[in-house]
Amino acid sequence: MATADAALETRARQAYETGRWMLGLRHAAAVVPMAALSLIACGRPTATVTGAIVLAAVVVVCEWNGRQLGRGSRIGLLAGLVPLLVPVILETSGRVCGSSLCSFYPAACLGGGVVAGALLIQWCRWRRVGAAGMCAAGTVAGLAGTLGCLVAGLSGLLALAVGLGLGAVPVLAWRRAA
């Protein structure tokens, strides 16, 4: 009976891990519309697909792991919508810049990054997510934002990274001090 129960425990553990992978895949499905938006707006299919695959993989692994990383990745996906949507909306709603070189997009990515960074730190504190979770949230938000900021090229990606830092660090310092 003990052997049978041990075998059952192994099967139960496998079932549990399968459930966790499935959870990861379900959450990673959110990347599909994000990638579709990026494909429509940015016109860089290779970079979009690569970014989407990396983002989906990170989300799946974080959700499978669960705990801090799982919660962090969910927060990151939500916060990352801001830098994803801002340049995409700008691009699709009137083409603010006519040429390929335009400072408006990097500024939008910077602004989106600041908002996303502040939001993710607030939400992480609110949901009691620790440092590991915040790192996961930042990574996921950065990757999600990348899909939108591809429209601005390398300058957009750099602006996004700077924005995330600018948004996150002061809020983090302020929350620590409080």
Added chain:
Amino acid sequence: MRLADGDRTAFHPVFVALLPLLRRFAARGLSPADAEDAAQEALLKVFRRATEFDRRRDALSWILGIAAYEIKTVRRRRERRREADAPIDLASRPAPAATPEEQAITADLDAAIEAAIATLSPLDASTLRAFAFDERPAGLPPATFRKRLERAIARLRARWKEDHGDR
């Protein structure tokens, strides 16, 4: 709750607590063998779906809900199997009836069954007759006879449905 969040250290204690609980719960409504099947299936489902657990709900009622559904499924499966296995008992047909009308009905039924059996392969027909008259062929292993009988009954059932519908 910790398990739903991905905390693997909670796995073993939850497993140890749940297994006897689910066994006892399943044993209330099923035979011992079926209860064990249902309890194990329910346990696996609970762990597979642990990530879907809503923290606002009561964990025990959620788990017992899954177990109750599994018990129902095992019961339904058992009933379906019993129906499928139930042989058409040729030997227990009504005895020759007393009234002329009943005799006519019995004769019609005999003829219809014979006609249906006649459309089967000789092996199926002889298997059904051997079963009806309790004359299992000598030297044939019981498991083989049972398998042949199952197939013959399934074919007879299909033929009967074709000719007479679900009556």
